[in-house]
Amino acid sequence: MKRVSKQEKLFIKEGLIMANIKDIAKMAGVSVTTVSRVLNDYPYVSAEKAEAVRQAMEKCNYQRNINAVHLSKGRTFLIGVVVPFSNHPYFGLLIEGIANAALNNNYKLVLIQTNYEEEKEVEALTMLKDKQIDALIICSRICDWGIIKEFIEYGPIVLCEDAREKNVSCTFVDHYKSFSSALHYLYGKGHSRIGYCIGRQSGTNSEQRSAAYTRFLEENSLSFNPDFIFSGCFNFEDGEKIVTDLMRMKERPTALLVTSDQVAAGILTCCKEHGIFIPEDLAIMGFDNQPISKVMHITTLEIPLVEVGRKLFYQAMDGERVSHEEIAVKFIERETV
Amino acid sequence: MKRVSKQEKLFIKEGLIMANIKDIAKMAGVSVTTVSRVLNDYPYVSAEKAEAVRQAMEKCNYQRNINAVHLSKGRTFLIGVVVPFSNHPYFGLLIEGIANAALNNNYKLVLIQTNYEEEKEVEALTMLKDKQIDALIICSRICDWGIIKEFIEYGPIVLCEDAREKNVSCTFVDHYKSFSSALHYLYGKGHSRIGYCIGRQSGTNSEQRSAAYTRFLEENSLSFNPDFIFSGCFNFEDGEKIVTDLMRMKERPTALLVTSDQVAAGILTCCKEHGIFIPEDLAIMGFDNQPISKVMHITTLEIPLVEVGRKLFYQAMDGERVSHEEIAVKFIERETV
DNA sequence: ATAATTTATGAAACGCGTTTCAAAGCAAGA
DNA sequence: TCTTGCTTTGAAACGCGTTTCATAAATTAT
Numbered sequence: 001m002k003r004v005s006k007q008e009k010l011f012i013k014e015g016l017i018m019a020n021i022k023d024i025a026k027m028a029g030v031s032v033t034t035v036s037r038v039l040n041d042y043p044y045v046s047a048e049k050a051e052a053v054r055q056a057m058e059k060c061n062y063q064r065n066i067n068a069v070h071l072s073k074g075r076t077f078l079i080g081v082v083v084p085f086s087n088h089p090y091f092g093l094l095i096e097g098i099a100n101a102a103l104n105n106n107y108k109l110v111l112i113q114t115n116y117e118e119e120k121e122v123e124a125l126t127m128l129k130d131k132q133i134d135a136l137i138i139c140s141r142i143c144d145w146g147i148i149k150e151f152i153e154y155g156p157i158v159l160c161e162d163a164r165e166k167n168v169s170c171t172f173v174d175h176y177k178s179f180s181s182a183l184h185y186l187y188g189k190g191h192s193r194i195g196y197c198i199g200r201q202s203g204t205n206s207e208q209r210s211a212a213y214t215r216f217l218e219e220n221s222l223s224f225n226p227d228f229i230f231s232g233c234f235n236f237e238d239g240e241k242i243v244t245d246l247m248r249m250k251e252r253p254t255a256l257l258v259t260s261d262q263v264a265a266g267i268l269t270c271c272k273e274h275g276i277f278i279p280e281d282l283a284i285m286g287f288d289n290q291p292i293s294k295v296m297h298i299t300t301l302e303i304p305l306v307e308v309g310r311k312l313f314y315q316a317m318d319g320e321r322v323s324h325e326e327i328a329v330k331f332i333e334r335e336t337v
Numbered sequence: 338m339k340r341v342s343k344q345e346k347l348f349i350k351e352g353l354i355m356a357n358i359k360d361i362a363k364m365a366g367v368s369v370t371t372v373s374r375v376l377n378d379y380p381y382v383s384a385e386k387a388e389a390v391r392q393a394m395e396k397c398n399y400q401r402n403i404n405a406v407h408l409s410k411g412r413t414f415l416i417g418v419v420v421p422f423s424n425h426p427y428f429g430l431l432i433e434g435i436a437n438a439a440l441n442n443n444y445k446l447v448l449i450q451t452n453y454e455e456e457k458e459v460e461a462l463t464m465l466k467d468k469q470i471d472a473l474i475i476c477s478r479i480c481d482w483g484i485i486k487e488f489i490e491y492g493p494i495v496l497c498e499d500a501r502e503k504n505v506s507c508t509f510v511d512h513y514k515s516f517s518s519a520l521h522y523l524y525g526k527g528h529s530r531i532g533y534c535i536g537r538q539s540g541t542n543s544e545q546r547s548a549a550y551t552r553f554l555e556e557n558s559l560s561f562n563p564d565f566i567f568s569g570c571f572n573f574e575d576g577e578k579i580v581t582d583l584m585r586m587k588e589r590p591t592a593l594l595v596t597s598d599q600v601a602a603g604i605l606t607c608c609k610e611h612g613i614f615i616p617e618d619l620a621i622m623g624f625d626n627q628p629i630s631k632v633m634h635i636t637t638l639e640i641p642l643v644e645v646g647r648k649l650f651y652q653a654m655d656g657e658r659v660s661h662e663e664i665a666v667k668f669i670e671r672e673t674v
Numbered sequence: 675a676t677a678a679t680t681t682a683t684g685a686a687a688c689g690c691g692t693t694t695c696a697a698a699g700c701a702a703g704a
Numbered sequence: 705t706c707t708t709g710c711t712t713t714g715a716a717a718c719g720c721g722t723t724t725c726a727t728a729a730a731t732t733a734t
Contacts, residue, residue, distance in 0.1 A: 109448045
């Protein structure tokens with residue numbers, strides 16, 4: 001046991017060296033147990049001893065080492081959030097909802113931006129295993145379910161996709177249902193050449209949309225044209241490429257179902273520049289009801305993303321129970337169809 | 338010292354109870370020091386002992402407790418990032434730059450969304466003090482410098498504002514200079530009734546812009562009209578309110594300097610709907626050169642935000658040195674002036 | 675009056691990994 | 705031959721806080 005010199009005692013008292021709980025105990029004339037009790041608002045400490053502890057802490061500007069607390073308690077009050085991109089309105093809104101709920105519950109976010117690389121997703125899962133985060137929310141992923149399920153035993157994992165057949169919690173939109181209803185709405189408006197724009201073609205959400213589209217075509221005896229499917233559509237600026245592609249096509253869709261209002265807004269803006277009239281030449285329907293859709297009068301389906309984020313957080317906190325929450329999608333009719 | 342029962346040994350071997358370093362040492366027939374040496378790629382371990390350790394770890398699916406590692410080593414490989422909003426393109430790009438650099442250097446981000454509340458900013462600073470994060474990047478703040486400087490002793494703090502006169506590192510745009518040059522450009526194009534749109538009126542960056550505007554008016558003997566300054570402009574949809582305000586004004590600016598391309602795009606879109614011609618009736622100049630500015634042909638000043646984020650990260654990693662990096666702003670002329 | 679409960683305190687063990695220092699053997703250099 | 709440096713290993717101390725269990729006194733309930 002290293003003996004503390006007089007010089008070090010002086011430094012600790014003046015806050016030049018960080019004091020530890022033993023220093024505080026000695027200075028206050030109590031045991032480390034009593035100091036810990038004061039720190040953790042435990043009832044059985046006399047008022048005078050509690051005050052002595054508080055004064056010692058203030059004199060030394062004491063701050064406990066949080067890693068020691070985490071080791072002892074087995075919790076870090078950090079929650080991991082996996083997103084493919086930070087700079088994207090959809091995920092920005094999810095993060096906002098999660099972040100606000102987290103701060104209201106004394107949790108902090110660890111943001112893991114994956115760029116849709118499996119290795120990064122596994123890093124996030126490993127943080128759960130090595131106890132660096134108390135829970136993990138996966139907003140979008142590329143890794144197989146088989147990988148995720150190996151980590152469930154280490155802590156709560158929550159998905160932002162339909163996981164009703166899996167033993168993890170989720171908050172999700174039934175994309176098959178909402179995509180189908182949007183397709184039927186467009187069909188009811190007289191459209192039979194309908195295309196759609198998505199971010200990527202893999203993933204649970206995208207598979208559901210694809211299935212809905214295929215089913216829709218069959219039900220209505222419509223032929224499938226692969227050129228009517230546009231992927232890689234994430235941001236406003238991606239609308240430009242879609243319009244360029246449309247201009248080149250002999251046979252064009254007369255309606256586009258676009259899985260992001262931002263992209264829909266980009267398409268709309270570029271169509272105006274190229275003399276394509278909306279909705280006469282091309283009807284456009286968005287998703288999410290982001291603020292930009294109101295400004296530009298885009299017909300859309302509303303998903304309350306901040307609220308989804310909030311629910312994801314509370315599911316992650318409820319580590320005892322697995323729950324599956326479906327989010328209702330609301331139809332917002334404006335001027336683009 | 339608690340004696341481990343035969344049942345517990347079996348559970349550890351089968352991975353039903355998490356093994357600790359002592360279990361691995363016993364199973365491999367070495368000391369915990371040797372196990373730690375293997376874990377940390379220390380050279381002085383014989384090949385056969387290293388292999389025995391590795392096999393024991395694999396058999397138990399061993400994962401060390403990262404909080405114990407952090408306690409021992411005094412580092413968590415977490416970096417705090419303070420942003421006012423998650424859902425905003427400017428901060429989204431900064432975070433993207435920081436996040437990519439962080440992952441390339443084995444660091445993870447702890448995202449603290451403050452909604453411009455001082456209390457939240459102090460929470461972030463406290464994480465530095467209690468050793469939960471190794472460094473802190475403040476992208477935008479509301480708290481006084483007096484608060485920040487009390488935390489410098491606990492670890493590296495990096496600001497995204499001009500902090501050349503302070504003992505913290507920063508990566509910044511000289512907003513006085515760039516705002517001045519933009520004002521002079523508009524003046525040179527014949528405009529004397531020039532307004533500007535900003536997010537908020539407080540903060541280092543905003544003060545510099547305000548000073549540049551005041552100086553510009555004086556130099557050119559132009560009168561100050563408070564109605565020409567629009568604040569609360571963060572997103573595309575905020576453009577709508579600005580255009581509504583413009584329509585009500587008797588005396589309107591003939592040019593607008595807008596501190597975000599997103600807002601400029603929103604203004605542009607709404608002007609078109611209200612019969613205001615760009616640039617004939619109103620010239621618009623943006624900032625950042627976000628992708629949307631190219632699609633909509635907005636004249637702008639380019640700030641490479643992803644690169645700024647990257648630089649902020651590397652400054653935070655260089656805890657030994659204080660550095661101040663000015664970012665050059667590049668003029669991009671398009672069609673809105 | 676006796677038993678049970680509450681209040682208050684502290685020594686020591688506990689969580690789990692890292693590091694220091696001692697010890698021993700071997701090889702190279704003076 | 706002696707000294708120095710390298711290689712290898714492990715016991716014990718260290719980091720810093722939390723919790724358990726023992727002890728004693730005071731208060732309340734039977």
